[in-house]
Amino acid sequence: xxxxxxxxxxxxxxxxxxxxxxxxxxxxxxxxxxxxxxxxxxxxxxxxxxxxxxxxxxxxxxxxxxxxxxxxxxxxxxxxxxxxxxxxxxxxxxxxxxxxxxxxxxxxxxxxxxxxxxxxxxxxxxxxxxxxxxxxxxxxxxxxxxxxxxxxxxxxxxxxxxxxxxxxxxxxxxxxxxxxxxxxxxxxxxxxxxxxxxxxxxxxxxxxxxxxxxxxxxxxxxxxxxxxxxxxxxxxxxxxxxxxxxxxxxxxxxxx
Ligand SMILES: NC(=O)c1ccc[n+]([C@@H]2O[C@H](COP(=O)([O-])OP(=O)(O)OC[C@H]3O[C@@H](n4cnc5c(N)ncnc54)[C@H](O)[C@@H]3O)[C@@H](O)[C@H]2O)c1
Numbered sequence: 062x063x064x065x066x067x068x069x070x071x072x073x074x075x076x077x078x079x080x081x082x083x084x085x086x087x088x089x090x091x092x093x094x095x096x097x098x099x100x101x102x103x104x105x106x107x108x109x110x111x112x113x114x115x116x117x118x119x120x121x122x123x124x125x126x127x128x129x130x131x132x133x134x135x136x137x138x139x140x141x142x143x144x145x146x147x148x149x150x151x152x153x154x155x156x157x158x159x160x161x162x163x164x165x166x167x168x169x170x171x172x173x174x175x176x177x178x179x180x181x182x183x184x185x186x187x188x189x190x191x192x193x194x195x196x197x198x199x200x201x202x203x204x205x206x207x208x209x210x211x212x213x214x215x216x217x218x219x220x221x222x223x224x225x226x227x228x229x230x231x232x233x234x235x236x237x238x239x240x241x242x243x244x245x246x247x248x249x250x251x252x253x254x255x256x257x258x259x260x261x262x263x264x265x266x267x268x269x270x271x272x273x274x275x276x277x278x279x280x281x282x283x284x285x286x287x288x289x290x291x292x293x294x295x296x297x298x299x300x301x302x303x304x305x306x307x308x309x310x311x312x313x314x315x316x317x
Contacts, residue, residue, distance in 0.1 A: 062209050062299045065090035066117070068144040069299075070137070072127050072193055073154030075102030077262035078213070078291050080109065082151055085292035086299075087114025094140040094147075095122040096193075097154070119144075127154045127189030137196035146204045150197040151295060152190040152212045152234075157264060158182050159223045179226045186230035190237065194252075198245055207249035209299050212238050214256040216312045231256070235308050242306030251305040253298040258312025260286035281314025 069086050073079040074095030080102075083093045087110045095110075097103050103122035110120040121143060125132040141147050158178035164171045190212050201208035217224050218231035238254040245252060259265055259276045265285065268276070277285060294311045298304055 062148065062207070062302070064149075064296070064299060066092070067148035068092045068094060068140070068146060069149040069151065070094045070096065070140055070147055070193075070197060071151045071153055072096045072189065074106055074122070075099045076106070077264060078257075078260065078288050079151070079153045080106045081288035082153065082292045082295055083110050083120070084113050085289065085296065087118040087120065089296065090115045090118065091149075092118060092144055093120040094144060095120065096125050096127065096136060097122070098124065098126055100124055127152075127193055128184040130192055133189075133192040133196055137193070137200060141200040141204070146206050147197055147200045147208065148206055149209045149299060150193060150211070152193050152210065154189055155186045155213060155264075156182060157224075157267070158226055161223055162225050174225055182226035183230050186227065187233045190234050194237065194241060198241070198248075198250060201250055202245075202248045208251075210241065210245075210250065210252045211295050211298050212252070212254045214238075214254045214308055216256050216258045216310065216315050218256060218308075238308060239306045246305060251298075251302070253304055253306070254308035255291060255294050255298070256308050256310045256312065257291050258286055258310075258315040260288055260291055262288060276315075279315055280312065281316075284313070286311065286313055 069091045071079045074083050075097035093110050107120045107122050123136045125136040160174045163173050212234045214234045215231040217228045220228050235254050238252050241252040
């Protein structure tokens with residue numbers, strides 16, 4: 062898929078990777094529909110897309126919670142009407158609620174991951190991907206558009222200390238990617254996933270400095286990733302017509 066004049070929906074487009082992908086796709090002539098919970102950030106991203114995108118690019122934002130079925134259904138319908146179709150989706154919205162499953166000292170349990178922390182990450186990072194992927198596919202199929210869906214996974218999908226909830230969600234995202242590629246291929250829809258290592262965004266700025274240093278040291282390339290490098294990976298998935306059902310690991314050679 063050539064991005065020129067295509068409509069790409071990006072969830073979590075208010076900041077971070079979503080924002081950088083929006084700007085990058087707009088530079089390639091795409092129209093951008095951004096979904097997020099934070100209106101101020103969304104407005105900023107729309108401004109940046111209009112400033113940096115190619116001349117014909119248009120951008121709109123939509124306030125919605127990706128884990129709320131009614132909001133997702135109405136938002137995708139609205140986007141489909143506003144842009145006269147949906148060609149692509151990047152399922153990018155995500156949150157962290159890190160913590161050990163069990164924190165114990167000298168045989169005594171001090172803390173455990175709360176059900177609330179587990180569920181809130183599953184709600185956004187897994188159920189949100191399910192709902193948005195489903196609704197994008199509904200409109201792609203009904204309009205006869207040959208679309209592309211990209212799901213953001215993570216290198217943590219293989220398991221990571223302190224991330225029971227996040228790892229489970231990100232592994233689920235890869236399983237859904239393979240399933241949807243098989244189910245939706247007959248409708249001309251391709252589905253791919255990206256598993257980034259540690260990329261410089263607000264999400265990773267919140268990591269304690271000593272932990273971030275440890276992560277940098279684990280990357281063969283010796284630095285954090287740049288958001289543009291993830292946007293470049295997404296562009297590759299959009300453009301390569303033989304790519305579907307797989308996950309691209311873009312992690313600087315991270316060894317977890
Ligand atoms: N930054 C990294 O190093 C890294 C690594 C691996 C995977 N990822 C994944 O990439 C994606 C983007 O990461 P980021 O670093 O840009 O994160 P970020 O925290 O900077 O941005 C996430 C955005 O999602 C939005 N969001 C959160 N919950 C939402 C909800 N319920 N509905 C709608 N929007 C919601 C936030 O408001 C925010 O704008 C996430 O899925 C993340 O798990 C990031």
